Structure formats: structure tokens, C-alpha cells
Amino acid sequence: MEALVQRFPGARLGVNAVTALVIWGLLTWVNQVIEPLMSYYLATAAMYATAMFGMTILLGLSGQVSLGNGALMAVGGYIFALTSMNWQTVPILGTPWNAVWSMVFAGFGGVVFGAAIGGIAARLRGPYLAGLTLGIAVGVPAIANRFPELLGGENGLMLQVPYPAGGYTSGDTSDEAVDDGGEVPLDEEPVYEELPDDFGDFDEEFTDEFGDELDSDPGDLSDEDLLTEDDLLSEDDFLSDDDFLTDEDFTTEDGFEAGIDEEIPEEDLLSEDDFLSDDDFLTDEDFTTEDGFEADIDSDAGADLDAGLDGGSEASEGADITDPAADLDLAGVDAGVDAGFAIEQWQASMAIAVACVVGFIALNLVRGRQGRVWQAVRDDPIAAAVSGISPAGSKISAFVVSSLFAALAGAVFAQILTYVGPGAFTLGLSLSLLVGIVLGGRNSFIGAIIGAVILVWLPEFVLDVSADRGWQNQITNNAPNFIYGLLVVLVVLAAPGGIVGGIQSLAGRLRGQAKSSSSP
Amino acid sequence: MLRIDALSVNYGAVEALKNVSLDVPPGRVTAVIGANGAGKSTLMRTLAGLEKPLAGRVLFNDEDITGSKPEDIVRMGIALVPEGRSTIPDLTVEENLKLGGMWRTHAQRATSLTRVYALFPVLGERRHLGADTLSGGERQQLAIGRALMTGPQALLLDEPSLGLAPLIVTQILELVEHMARDSGLAVLLVEQNAATALRVAKTGIVLNLGEIVKSGPAREIAQDEELRHAYLGY
Amino acid sequence: MIDFIDYLLGGISSGAIIALMALALVLVWRSTRVVNFAQLGQAMFTTYIALTVRELTGSWFLGLIIAMAAGLVVGVIVHFLVIRPVKRLDTSGAIIATFGVLIALEALAAMVWGGDPEAFPPPINNSGYEAFGRIWPFSPYDLLVLASVVFLVLALSVVFTRTNVGLAMRASAFNPEVARLSGVRVNRMLALGWAIAGLVGAVAGVLVAPLSTLSPTSFDIFLVFAFTAAVIGGLDSLVGAVAFGIGTGLVIALVSGYSDSSNAPLVALVLLVLNLLFKPEGVFSHHKARAV
Numbered sequence A: 001m002e003a004l005v006q007r008f009p010g011a012r013l014g015v016n017a018v019t020a021l022v023i024w025g026l027l028t029w030v031n032q033v034i035e036p037l038m039s040y041y042l043a044t045a046a047m048y049a050t051a052m053f054g055m056t057i058l059l060g061l062s063g064q065v066s067l068g069n070g071a072l073m074a075v076g077g078y079i080f081a082l083t084s085m086n087w088q089t090v091p092i093l094g095t096p097w098n099a100v101w102s103m104v105f106a107g108f109g110g111v112v113f114g115a116a117i118g119g120i121a122a123r124l125r126g127p128y129l130a131g132l133t134l135g136i137a138v139g140v141p142a143i144a145n146r147f148p149e150l151l152g153g154e155n156g157l158m159l160q161v162p163y164p165a166g167g168y169t170s171g172d173t174s175d176e177a178v179d180d181g182g183e184v185p186l187d188e189e190p191v192y193e194e195l196p197d198d199f200g201d202f203d204e205e206f207t208d209e210f211g212d213e214l215d216s217d218p219g220d221l222s223d224e225d226l227l228t229e230d231d232l233l234s235e236d237d238f239l240s241d242d243d244f245l246t247d248e249d250f251t252t253e254d255g256f257e258a259g260i261d262e263e264i265p266e267e268d269l270l271s272e273d274d275f276l277s278d279d280d281f282l283t284d285e286d287f288t289t290e291d292g293f294e295a296d297i298d299s300d301a302g303a304d305l306d307a308g309l310d311g312g313s314e315a316s317e318g319a320d321i322t323d324p325a326a327d328l329d330l331a332g333v334d335a336g337v338d339a340g341f342a343i344e345q346w347q348a349s350m351a352i353a354v355a356c357v358v359g360f361i362a363l364n365l366v367r368g369r370q371g372r373v374w375q376a377v378r379d380d381p382i383a384a385a386v387s388g389i390s391p392a393g394s395k396i397s398a399f400v401v402s403s404l405f406a407a408l409a410g411a412v413f414a415q416i417l418t419y420v421g422p423g424a425f426t427l428g429l430s431l432s433l434l435v436g437i438v439l440g441g442r443n444s445f446i447g448a449i450i451g452a453v454i455l456v457w458l459p460e461f462v463l464d465v466s467a468d469r470g471w472q473n474q475i476t477n478n479a480p481n482f483i484y485g486l487l488v489v490l491v492v493l494a495a496p497g498g499i500v501g502g503i504q505s506l507a508g509r510l511r512g513q514a515k516s517s518s519s520p
Numbered sequence B: 001m002l003r004i005d006a007l008s009v010n011y012g013a014v015e016a017l018k019n020v021s022l023d024v025p026p027g028r029v030t031a032v033i034g035a036n037g038a039g040k041s042t043l044m045r046t047l048a049g050l051e052k053p054l055a056g057r058v059l060f061n062d063e064d065i066t067g068s069k070p071e072d073i074v075r076m077g078i079a080l081v082p083e084g085r086s087t088i089p090d091l092t093v094e095e096n097l098k099l100g101g102m103w104r105t106h107a108q109r110a111t112s113l114t115r116v117y118a119l120f121p122v123l124g125e126r127r128h129l130g131a132d133t134l135s136g137g138e139r140q141q142l143a144i145g146r147a148l149m150t151g152p153q154a155l156l157l158d159e160p161s162l163g164l165a166p167l168i169v170t171q172i173l174e175l176v177e178h179m180a181r182d183s184g185l186a187v188l189l190v191e192q193n194a195a196t197a198l199r200v201a202k203t204g205i206v207l208n209l210g211e212i213v214k215s216g217p218a219r220e221i222a223q224d225e226e227l228r229h230a231y232l233g234y
Numbered sequence C: 001m002i003d004f005i006d007y008l009l010g011g012i013s014s015g016a017i018i019a020l021m022a023l024a025l026v027l028v029w030r031s032t033r034v035v036n037f038a039q040l041g042q043a044m045f046t047t048y049i050a051l052t053v054r055e056l057t058g059s060w061f062l063g064l065i066i067a068m069a070a071g072l073v074v075g076v077i078v079h080f081l082v083i084r085p086v087k088r089l090d091t092s093g094a095i096i097a098t099f100g101v102l103i104a105l106e107a108l109a110a111m112v113w114g115g116d117p118e119a120f121p122p123p124i125n126n127s128g129y130e131a132f133g134r135i136w137p138f139s140p141y142d143l144l145v146l147a148s149v150v151f152l153v154l155a156l157s158v159v160f161t162r163t164n165v166g167l168a169m170r171a172s173a174f175n176p177e178v179a180r181l182s183g184v185r186v187n188r189m190l191a192l193g194w195a196i197a198g199l200v201g202a203v204a205g206v207l208v209a210p211l212s213t214l215s216p217t218s219f220d221i222f223l224v225f226a227f228t229a230a231v232i233g234g235l236d237s238l239v240g241a242v243a244f245g246i247g248t249g250l251v252i253a254l255v256s257g258y259s260d261s262s263n264a265p266l267v268a269l270v271l272l273v274l275n276l277l278f279k280p281e282g283v284f285s286h287h288k289a290r291a292v
């Protein structure tokens, strides 16, 4: 292999491409055959891996301890959210809007921020850099509070994930919901409870159209007037208009775009959406689950994860909507599975694709000239400078690349959560990335992948153990981080190369033993 | 008093000292001379406990102190003035001195301080100034003073002449020689500058590439032209 | 103008506390050349201990004392179990290890005391003094904080400049080899540096808790503030840490007052970046002046 690469320079590219494609194919196949929950884990792990490929370059190859990558994920996430929410009608280069465009913009934002941070960071030694990036991890999410109109402040932004056409859309099933609506009052009641103001607006609109007729209570009217023969036509109209328009506006995405969103905070709209239609419940469930996930190290959020899995009775933000949602729980999950296309599967395939593209770029960089430059500067900056390499340039480029990856991961994260907000991109997220890369092994991309898997797997494992042992939630939710912290210290002490480094040195020792025992 | 027995020290693959044995008797100066890289500093650092020997022993008053920690060795009575002016510029002159021998009683330390100020009056004049305000010679005096504050029986001096004017070197070394004679101090003096060292020393030892190539009365070694050409380069 | 005075007054006690936190970071940096990013994690932990003691005994003061003792012990444990073994390896390892300790401590606190913010009421009146016909944003509790900080800083400076132990600690920080050759047990001095840092951090934690609430992560932001202050002060200088700790607190108070308190982290970030760009060695670095 190595000889082949030597002879044909282009072969390196081919090998890397094949590697990425094989992994992509494998994971895509896996994604088809596993349950939605597993797909969700797969999506999250792919997202972590995407971000941690950048950590491999920054920490492993370039030797810089950075805690800013969570904040750079926020940059990517917010840019994705803003562009996908506001620019969907804007054609780019003549093609209609596509989520990929938002990803491109997110990546671009990552590059810009990475260059800015890298420019400062290149002058700094270890602890100063760590402290600066710590400040970034804590300070950047606060920018959301600085511009509440644009960035949604503490509440963040809800985004509509541009699911593929014909796939999993809320529009399809909201029709079902409306059909069922006559029989099951469940769908309607929460609407009236939740959004009295907006109904007021609608009443006014209808008053304009239909004059005084609306004065009487619509419910009474319908009962009464169905019996009345001569008013049938107009009342029929009125009834259907009323019910369907309302339902539709609140349950389908059309309603979202129809200008109501000005009066209704976006997250309310989506929440309504969520329990009006069966399948949206899945989104809701995801939302709570991911909420717990995203802020891995944030203990409060950990509770949400637990609550979400226990039946979602104590979800964080949408606490008021969870009761009806819980009723729809089974129906929602069933609908998702029956359709053969769960939202998690879509998220996972998207996250896998991004991770593989990023992995491909990373492989090419690291196995090429740039990788040697980074390593040379890390090992001996003075010698590197003597041989014509700019240490500062090398550090900046490592920052830019890792920021690009982090921003793309952030965009993926936003799509998995269908939400961006300060609560999603906490210091805990940055620390998670550090934990993952240190545990997995900071010197290889395999280490990043293993780290990503650990980040997803350990909390689930602890949850299982805790279910067996009957631990308190307080213990269960925080035990993973406690274990992470201890493991990080242990790894730094005993196996600085992480799991991959440990296996390598173990293999090396075994080989050495084999050699020494065979040679004499 | 201080006996070194078949000492070997390695830095990784570099053999810095090979099977070195010598005696450092009280009341006089013993000089170790040799070219740069001969292993002189390694010998001193090993005696002071800063390097761990590969083989061999260090005996002090017939007690095996091989491998002891530097802070314990100095408490036993062996004080090293390391190569380069080993003062702490961030502290005042007096603080540098008081650093030496903190484990000793208040009275002992007060006596030592008075003695050091008597030996090196310039230090007394500048006791409250920062050590960074001193000249090179004064700093070397301060370093020796700090070592004396520990109340040593054996004093190890690693190239005190480094970077100093010859006149000042002679002054300092003669002072040390007097001290050895008057108070029974055992002095091991390491020098690249052989002529000056051998002038104050009773015994001379020539070190080359980690090995002792010659030892004997200082006057003989000073006059051995062959030796000078071969190992000392002048 | 009266706003300006109000904001400054309101920032004094938090500035004094940030000064203590920065002092803790500097003490550790001076002794082992490690920035202890777990310092405020340790402080958070000992503050929970203080809260528990206080709930059990009803005594704020006893809580403070036990927290200080705990801070001492935790500092020594972290030094011996984590930093000493790691230091031999590499600097990035030491940095990562302190973050590992931070993560573990925050999780442990959440496991023991729960993740929800808890109130830590001030031991004495925390409403502003009244004078000249108006209420000033400076309370008896602020006075207590200020007095405690001044007392602690003075006590530390006496220890460092007037005692043998202080001299040994400074020498160990500046030149461990010379210190050892002088007979100083340097490793003990380094451990003592961590212990005192833990104690100072514990005091800072107990003092700051009533100004907001206590949760496992509620001190994260103070880590940024303290780091900013310590770095601007030169990371080596106790005087610098105190001066810029108070300065950072006041700047944050002013910006928070004139705009919004959610800007505080950004203010710290801007200060830090400006400092790192224009004066990376810090203002009070000991290479320039022999600051204590």
C-alpha cells in the first residue's frame, strides 16, 4: 500500500476516498437495519466524531489544548439555523435553497472564527491558550443573549429541519390528525389552551370576513347549525373553514410560513405542532432526549435525558405540553416505525455523510504535507522554523481546520436537536469533546471515533446499570461525568495516548516480546 | 571525610562518569580539573544528590549517603555551590542567604549570617537590595555565602571562576582556602581554569571523559607539562 | 454619575472575591507552573461542604472554617494524586488533568447535593446602607466580604514576606534546585502552595455564594474572571492578582450596570484577548519587578 502511494501520488487521495466511502456505506447500511433510537445514537456519535476529528488535528497533531470547539460548534449551529430559517426562499447560484447551502455557510463561519481565534492563539503557550479558549467556551454562547431578536436569547431558535421530500414530513400526518380530529377531541383541546391569543387573532380575521356571525361560540354554532337545514351550506363552510384552517395553520408547516409566526414565538408553534400530529411527537421526544445529551456535562440537562427516556413526563422547556404528548407516545413511535422512515434515520444518514466528508478531508490533510508540518511544529517549533515552516501559520491552520469541522458538527447538531440555543452549546459540550478525544486517543482519527462512541455509550451504560441497581436519578445522571473526569485523569497519568495509544503500545510490547524471544 | 568510591553516572547512553574514586579530606582544598565536558559538574551534582549514580558509593563520615535527596545531603553537611551563579534574583541578598539552613536553630543561623557578612562585607552592605542588583563577583560571593549558611563540613564549588575577572577569582579562592584551613572545612573545587585552582589546592585530580587520568599533589600536577597539553589544552 | 458610583460600589465585593480566586490560581502557578483549571471546582465543592455544615449546625462561621480546612485537604490531594505524577509527563497533560478533576468534582457535587441551584443566604444583612437620603448598593455583607479579603491578603503577604516558610515557598517557586540545595523540602512547599490555594479558593467560594446561587457549575464563570485577572496580573504576581482581580470585578460591574449582566463573560473575554495581544507577559510579571 505504502509503495503504491509512493509511486502514484494521486493514489493517496484514492485510498482516502475509498476508506471514507467504505465507512460511509457500512454506516448507512447499519442505519437502515437498526431501531430509530439506535439511529439517534449513531447520529450523535457521528456528530461528535465530526467535531473531534478537528480535536485530533488541534490537540493531537498541533499540540494545542483548546476548549473553544463547543463554541465553534455554536457558530456553525446558529449559522445553520439562521440561514435555513430565513433564506429558504433565496436561490443560491440559481438553485433553490437546500440544507447543504446552510452547511456551507456554517462551515465558512467556522473558518472565519477559527482564523480569528487561531491568530490570537498562535502567540500563546499551553495554559494561556487553554484559558483563552475556556473564556470563549463560556463567553460565546452569551452572545445569544446579547442579540435576543436575532439569536433568540436564552430560549434559542427552533429550526425546521428540511427533511427530504416524500419522506418524513409533518404535513402528511397532520392531514391524518385533522381527519381524526372529528373523532378525537384530544387534538384540539391543547390548542385552545395553549394559544388563546392567537385564536383571538383568528377570530378577528374571521370577523372581518364573516361579520357578526362569529360572535356566537363556534362550538355551539356547529352543534346547533348542523341540525338547521337551511343554513347548512354557509354553516358548513364556516365550520370547515374554521376548524380546518385553524388546525392546518397550527399543525402544518404552511401555517408556519403564513405569517403567524410573528405573533407566536416559534418554539410554541413547534410545540403545538408536536402534539397535534402523531409523528411530531417523535420530534418532541428527540428534543427532550437530545436536550439531555447536548449538555452532557451539564447535570441539569442530564436529568432531562433521564426524564425523556422514562416517559417524558418532566421534559425541560415544554413541560406544559408533555402530558398530551405522553398520551401520543406510543402512537407516535409506531407511526415512525411503520412509515419505515424514522426521523432519526434521516438525521443519522445526514450526520454520517457529514462525518465521512469531514473525515475524508481530515485524512487528506493529515496524511499529506500539512500533517507533517503540524507535527514538526508540535515536536520542535524552533527546528521547524529553521527549516522554513512558520510555527504561527501552522498553529493557525490547525485552528482553522478544527473550527471548520466544529462548525459543521454544530450544524449537524442543530439538525439533530432541531434547535440551537445557549443551553445546547455549553462549556460542558467543549469539555465533552476534550474528554472524548483524550479517552479515545488524541493522536488518531480512530481515537476520535472511539471517543465519540464512548460519549454516546457510557451514559446509556450507566443508565442500564442504574436501572439494575436502582440508583437515584441524581446519581445516575451525573455518574457518567464523574467517570469521565476520573478516566481523563487516569488516562493522562497512565496512557496519554488514550485507548488507541494504549492498544498500540500494548501491541508494540507484545511484538517486541515476540521479537526478543525469537531473535536469540 | 568525603569519600567517593567507584562512582559511575550515565545520562541515557552518555557515560558521564566512569568508575571515579577519590577522597576529600578536611582542612584543605581538593581540586578537580578537566576540559569542558569531562564530567566535573556531573561529579558535583551526584555528590549533592541531584543525579543518581549508576554504580558506586558516596561515603560521608563513613556513612553511605549514595542516592540520598539533595535536601537531606545538605542537612548532613555537604553544601554545593552549583555551576553558574546560583542566586535567586527575585529575592533580596539577605533572603538568598536566609534560604540556606532553615532547619538550623535561630542562634546557629544568626552566627552564620554574621560570619558570612564578615567574610563578604559587600553582601552586608547590600543585604536589603535585590540579588539582581549585584555584580557577577558579588553574586558568586552570595552563592558561596548561601552555602556557608547551611553550616557545612564539606563545600563543593563548581567552577566559581566562570565569567569572573581573574583578580576576583583569586580573591574568592584564597578566601575559601583560608576558610578550609581555619575551620577544618573540606573543599572540593572544580575548575576548568586549572592554574588558579591548583594554586590554592593541596591535591589535584585530572578528569578526562569521565575518568580520572591523574591525581597527586597540586604542585606536581601544575608542573606536569605533558598533562597540561594532553588534557587541559594549554 | 451617581449610576457610575453605584455600579462601582456594587462591584467592590465581587471584585475582591475575584481577587481571591485569581490569587488561588497564582499560588498554584507559582508553585508548580500549572494553571489549576479545577481551582474553582474545588471551591464549589468546599462551598457545598460549608452549606451542609451550616444547615446542620446553623453556623455560617463554622461552615467557613470547615470549608477552608476542606479546601486545604482537597488542594493537597489534587497535588499529590494528579499534578505531581502528571507534571513529569507534559504540560498539556497537566492542563487536561486539571479539567478532568473539574469534570469529576462537578459531577460528584451533583451526585451528592443535586444539580439544582441552591440558595446560600448571607450570614448578615445584604441590603445596602442608607446614607444621605438614599440607599447605596453596599451592604453590611459587602463590608464583611471586603474585610475578609483584606484580612486574608494581608495575612498571606505577612506569611510570604516575613516568615521562613514564606521564603521557602517563594524560593521553591523561583528556583526549585537552588531551594533544594539550600535544604528546603521543595515538594512540601509545592504541596503547601496547593493547600493555601485551596484554602483561599474555599474562602472565595463561601463569600461569593450568597451573591448568586450555588450549583455544581455556577463557579465556571468565575474561573474565566479569575483566570483573566491572574493573567493580566502576570500569573506570577500575588499583588497583580489582587489588583487586577478587583479591577476585573469593577469593569464587569460597570459594563453589567450600563448594559446587561449577561455581557460579563464577553467583557472578561475581551479583557483577556486585549491583554494576550498587547501584553502577554502580564503587567506584574516577576521578570519586570520583584513583585511578591
Ligand SMILES: Nc1ncnc2c1ncn2[C@@H]1O[C@H](COP(=O)(O)OP(=O)(O)O)[C@@H](O)[C@H]1O
Binding pocket: B011, B014, B015, B016, B034, B035, B036, B037, B038, B039, B040, B041, B042, B043
Ligand atoms: N543533563 C544531561 N543530559 C545528558 N547529557 C549530559 C547532561 N549533563 C551533562 N551531560 C553530558 O555529560 C558529560 C559531562 O558533562 P559535565 O559533567 O557537565 O561536564 P563538565 O562539567 O566537566 O563540563 C558531557 O558529555 C555532557 O554532554
Ligand SMILES: [Mg+2]
Binding pocket: B037, B040, B041, B042, B083, B159
Ligand atoms: Mg561543568
